[in-house]
Amino acid sequence: MLFLMMVPGLAYLLINNYLPMFGVIIAFKDINYTVGILESEWVGFKNFEFLFQNSSAWIITRNTILYNLAFIIINTVLAIGVAILLNEVKHRFFSRFYQGVLLVPFLISMVIVAYITLAFLDVENGYINFNxxxxxxxxxxxxxxxxYWPYILPIVNxxxxxxxxxVLFLAAIIGVDDxxxxxxxxxxxxxxxxxxHITIPLIMPTITIITILNIGRIFYSDFGLFYQVPLNSGPLQPTTDVIDTFVYRGLMTLGDIGMSSAAGLYQSIVGFILVLVTNYIVRKKDKDQALF
Incomplete structure (x- = not known):
């Protein structure tokens, strides 16, 4: 019966995660829609040349890695700090029920702070420019x-x-025995x-797992953040262009789905290798905290 209960989950995993991997072949073909994927011409690694031989390759790679490293460090440190603060407030003043209520005002206050920041930085009527x-x-x-965008984007993220x-780290902290x-x-x-000596060491497995998973996506970017926030502005591209936005513009301009698939495959392979390397390093230091 237990194996039968696994069938729906395994079927979803197969359909959603494994069958689409057939599309990897697109990265090595010059897709001709009239003959289909299988009959399209095989071009080998030609689709990867667009990404690596372009003059902007170094810029978009640098931006992608540095921004994601900054996001991982800043967001992890702040999230842990706020989670510890909320937990301490709970211990001093509130029951666990009110901890969730306290978290909601915190999230609302983050929205308010964001709007205040935007008001301060407004080009025409902002407080700073006004003075x-x-x-x-x-x-x-x-x-x-x-x-200014290397500072604006981390703040927005x-x-x-x-x-x-x-929420993730707070859940881990709550699980620590009083x-x-x-x-x-x-x-x-x-x-x-x-x-x-207690809180940080006991939630370190959670910190490690989340960090490893984030490192695995270090060659991916938040497309909405890097495309919608700068509004795809040409003058801002030296500091806002990343692999995802670069590939998207190439796809919209050239309509080359093979090139886009090659970039996606490149990101996946590098991310997979980074996960393995990071997990190996963690495992050498403390195998109990490794992802696998």
């Missing part, structure tokens, strides 16, 4: 100059992602020592 003009200085075009990460903290208090440990 600059009062002193006879030129206003700053925050959204029209590429040099942080606003979008920290809340979700907080007896550990009670024993630490009896031994004279202060709050910082409890966090350093």
């Amino acid at each position: 600059l003009q009062m002193f006879g200085l030129e206003p700053i075009s925050w959204y029209y100059e590429s040099k 942080m606003w979008k992602s920290v809340g979700y990460g907080t 007896e550990y903290y009670e024993a630490a208090i009896l031994d004279g440990a202060n709050k910082w020592q409890q966090i350093k």
